[in-house]
Amino acid sequence: MMILSNRQLNRATLARQMLLARSEVSIPEAVRFLGGLQAQQSNDPYIGLWSRLEGFTHEALTSLIVDKSLARATTMRGTLHLHTADDLVGFRALVQSYLMATWRSGFRKRFAGQDEAAVHREGLKVLKRGPTTIGAVGKALGEKFPDADPLALGIMMQMRETLIQVPPTRIWGNGAAPLLQRAETWLGKRKPALSRVDLVRRYLAAYGPASINDMQAWCRLTRLSVEFKAIEDELVTFEDEEGRVLYDLTDAPRPAADTRAPVRFLPLYDNAYLGYDNRRRMLDASDMKRINLFTDFKPAVLVDGVIAAGWVVSRKKGAARLEVEPYHKISKAQRREVEEEGEAFLRFMEEGASDYQVEVTGVRT
Numbered sequence: 001m002m003i004l005s006n007r008q009l010n011r012a013t014l015a016r017q018m019l020l021a022r023s024e025v026s027i028p029e030a031v032r033f034l035g036g037l038q039a040q041q042s043n044d045p046y047i048g049l050w051s052r053l054e055g056f057t058h059e060a061l062t063s064l065i066v067d068k069s070l071a072r073a074t075t076m077r078g079t080l081h082l083h084t085a086d087d088l089v090g091f092r093a094l095v096q097s098y099l100m101a102t103w104r105s106g107f108r109k110r111f112a113g114q115d116e117a118a119v120h121r122e123g124l125k126v127l128k129r130g131p132t133t134i135g136a137v138g139k140a141l142g143e144k145f146p147d148a149d150p151l152a153l154g155i156m157m158q159m160r161e162t163l164i165q166v167p168p169t170r171i172w173g174n175g176a177a178p179l180l181q182r183a184e185t186w187l188g189k190r191k192p193a194l195s196r197v198d199l200v201r202r203y204l205a206a207y208g209p210a211s212i213n214d215m216q217a218w219c220r221l222t223r224l225s226v227e228f229k230a231i232e233d234e235l236v237t238f239e240d241e242e243g244r245v246l247y248d249l250t251d252a253p254r255p256a257a258d259t260r261a262p263v264r265f266l267p268l269y270d271n272a273y274l275g276y277d278n279r280r281r282m283l284d285a286s287d288m289k290r291i292n293l294f295t296d297f298k299p300a301v302l303v304d305g306v307i308a309a310g311w312v313v314s315r316k317k318g319a320a321r322l323e324v325e326p327y328h329k330i331s332k333a334q335r336r337e338v339e340e341e342g343e344a345f346l347r348f349m350e351e352g353a354s355d356y357q358v359e360v361t362g363v364r365t
Contacts, residue, residue, distance in 0.1 A: 003241065004240055005257060007305075012209060014305050017052070019302065049061060071083060071164045120157070123137060123161070164181050204235070207276070217277035
């Protein structure tokens with residue numbers, strides 16, 4: 001099999017993830033193609049789309065969330081994602097058993113042996129009253145089931161039911177606790193229309209070339225080798241530098257390793273790097289010793305395609321500041337590009353500031 005270097009894999013990922021050049025597709029098209037956007041933080045989908053789409057604005061995404069074209073709820077890996085309405089229902093159906101297994105693993109002892117079906121019935125009554133917070137759900141259930149931890153009760157409802165985070169919470173600039181409503185209430189009844197085989201095709205379109213383990217890390221479904229085998233006639237195979245077998249759609253883009261990659265600013269969580277078991281394509285080996293993607297990590301700055309720095313935005317007395325901390329030495333030309341893209345990014349992040357300053361600090365040691 002042809003061996004693909006980490007740099008070749010990097011360029012393939014950037015091309016699929018709309019990070020080699022901003023795309024002119026619509027916001028719903030982009031969200032659907034990417035299989036949803038990480039959305040643990042209110043502003044993350046806005047940041048991810050600003051770096052991917054030409055002419056993106058805060059208002060354009062907010063309006064699609066308000067009109068229910070897009071919705072945010074717990075799906076893959078038990079984390080929040082922003083999906084198109086149909087995709088949300090489809091993805092959630094596929095990962096539902098994983099979500100409940102995760103809840104039982106983490107909360108069974110704190111559930112005090114309560115009957116899950118009985119708790120669920122009472123929880124539905126609470127949710128029927130209108131949008132509410134998960135804390136309020138847990139508190140209300142705690143009055144009915146006092147032996148159980150209210151958090152365990154509330155999280156059970158969040159794992160068992162698809163709970164949409166509804167406006168005005170979880171839109172740009174709103175830091176209030178998210179209000180939740182059942183998907184059936186917010187979106188209307190929709191039938192799941194996504195199979196595991198469909199999911200394999202869509203994952204490879206947006207993340208390939210990739211291994212079976214990569215996809216399983218992305219969605220947490222297991223035993224996907226069956227689905228890969230079912231469509232093997234549609235796929236081409238490669239090896240990476242470590243000898244892992246990678247799969248891809250035959251006609252998917254795989255740019256040359258020397259393709260230019262522009263500076264891009266990403267949110268704290270982004271599937272461009274979280275969507276793989278092996279993340280070497282997005283992070284240099286030397287930098288893996290300096291940062292941990294889960295415990296010691298700022299939102300990423302891509303320089304020459306890889307995570308090369310972290311960023312922090314602050315605002316004081318009307319002046320906005322972007323601080324970029326490189327993880328390894330970057331050239332003067334790259335520094336200038338970081339500063340130029342950084343100023344545009346800062347203006348997006350902090351509209352209406354009286355002043356904008358971008359500082360690239362020294363390399364982390």
